[in-house]
Amino acid sequence: MTKKSILAFSGGLDTSVVVKYLQEEHEMDVITVTVDVGQGDDQKKITAKAKKLGVKKHYNIDAKKEFVTDYVFPSIKANALYQKKYCLATALARPLIAEKILYIAKKEKVTSLAHGCTGKGNDQVRFDVTLRSGSDLPIIAPIRDKNLDRVTELKFAQEQGIDIDTVAKKYSIDQNLWGRAIEGGVLEDSYAEPPDDAFIWVRTKNLPDKPTYMEIKFDQGVPVAVDGKMLDPVKLVEYINKKAGAAGVGIVDHIEDRIVGIKSREVYETPAATCLIEAHTDLEKMVHTKHQNKFKPMVDDQWAYMAYSGLWQDPLKQNLDAFIESSQGVVSGVVKLKLYKGSLRVVGRKSRHSLYSREAATYGTGSTFDQRLAKGFVELWGIQSTEANKLQKKRSTKT
Numbered sequence: 537m538t539k540k541s542i543l544a545f546s547g548g549l550d551t552s553v554v555v556k557y558l559q560e561e562h563e564m565d566v567i568t569v570t571v572d573v574g575q576g577d578d579q580k581k582i583t584a585k586a587k588k589l590g591v592k593k594h595y596n597i598d599a600k601k602e603f604v605t606d607y608v609f610p611s612i613k614a615n616a617l618y619q620k621k622y623c624l625a626t627a628l629a630r631p632l633i634a635e636k637i638l639y640i641a642k643k644e645k646v647t648s649l650a651h652g653c654t655g656k657g658n659d660q661v662r663f664d665v666t667l668r669s670g671s672d673l674p675i676i677a678p679i680r681d682k683n684l685d686r687v688t689e690l691k692f693a694q695e696q697g698i699d700i701d702t703v704a705k706k707y708s709i710d711q712n713l714w715g716r717a718i719e720g721g722v723l724e725d726s727y728a729e730p731p732d733d734a735f736i737w738v739r740t741k742n743l744p745d746k747p748t749y750m751e752i753k754f755d756q757g758v759p760v761a762v763d764g765k766m767l768d769p770v771k772l773v774e775y776i777n778k779k780a781g782a783a784g785v786g787i788v789d790h791i792e793d794r795i796v797g798i799k800s801r802e803v804y805e806t807p808a809a810t811c812l813i814e815a816h817t818d819l820e821k822m823v824h825t826k827h828q829n830k831f832k833p834m835v836d837d838q839w840a841y842m843a844y845s846g847l848w849q850d851p852l853k854q855n856l857d858a859f860i861e862s863s864q865g866v867v868s869g870v871v872k873l874k875l876y877k878g879s880l881r882v883v884g885r886k887s888r889h890s891l892y893s894r895e896a897a898t899y900g901t902g903s904t905f906d907q908r909l910a911k912g913f914v915e916l917w918g919i920q921s922t923e924a925n926k927l928q929k930k931r932s933t934k935t
């Protein structure tokens with residue numbers, strides 16, 4: 537029986553090299569699957585590329601809608617930013633891609649599962665863990681197994697007549713609807729400012745002189761309309777990416793702790809994520825109590841950590857999801873954003889579930905809040921702190 541492997545195929549350097557490697561060194565038939573999560577690649581070109589590499593069969597799966605509704609939207613509810621910065625674009629797509637691979641793997645009765653991840657990154661963890669949760673077939677990861685580096689891969693690709701586009705020669709890119717990650721090349725110098733050519737979604741030059749306003753409407757934690765227009769999930773994200781990117785909003789540059797312990801310099805373009813998470817976080821503060829506002833960020837942080845770390849299927853992640861979901865019933869309303877030359881600011885918010893009461897908060901006349909009640913409250917609130925402090929002072933004057 538010929539051995540048959542299935543590979544998540546992007547058409548990029550790593551996965552192209554893997555096809556050849558599986559065919560030549562493992563003497564396997566290769567089935568490739570490209571899962572469209574909004575990476576903006578021409579599926580026809582990728583199919584042609586796969587065919588040129590001699591794969592037995594190629595699948596294209598459009599998973600854009602599923603990606604946004606089942607992965608991106610839950611991350612918005614969790615205000616998910618790994619290490620306070622990274623919106624998890626790549627991390628969220630991996631479990632979905634792996635699920636699709638498992639589905640085709642069953643259908644095609646393959647004998648092994650393959651991926652093009654390196655042994656230095658996070659994606660190997662995300663792929664392996666999801667694949668393992670659904671299959672006992674061997675996992676082959678040639679780039680990791682052979683300890684290949686990019687220069688060797690580029691050379692191999694050239695020898696094999698594989699065409700690699702010019703951006704891939706400069707940077708390592710991963711992109712989908714939720715963001716574009718740029719790594720490698722000159723960006724590996726942690727002190728060097730990213731050159732303009734690293735960015736294609738966010739404008740860095742000739743930014744408009746007038747501010748751009750954007751109104752985002754949420755219904756139970758989910759964004760449903762922008763600028764007064766109801767939009768389907770995919771269109772909504774695309775619309776914000778375009779509009780915010782044109783105002784220069786959405787560049788993230790930080791040092792990130794990878795799962796395997798390496799620190800990496802990561803640069804991202806995430807206009808929609810930046811706007812949506814900022815807006816959602818702001819709205820929650822208006823509709824949640826101060827106790828919820830103190831506690832939920834801890835849950836959110838853990839959620840982002842789990843999603844980043846390839847633990848999408850872990851029971852704790854499900855527990856966190858249940859908590860987060862239970863908090864979203866009141867997260868409905870509209871948030872107004874002002875975008876100007878790369879900066880982003882929330883300048884207004886409203887909700888029918890608002891706990892903000894102008895009548896209570898006002899410094900003007902007729903407030904419903906009786907200040908006189910505060911005196912006793914403050915006394916009790918501070919009692920332990922003031923007593924302890926008095927004792928400390930007493931002790932320090934004795935010695």
Ligand code: ARG
Nearest residue numbers: 626627658708709710717719
């Ligand atoms: N550091 C991010 C993550 O692990 C993005 C990785 C993107 N990959 C790439 N080849 N640029 O989720």
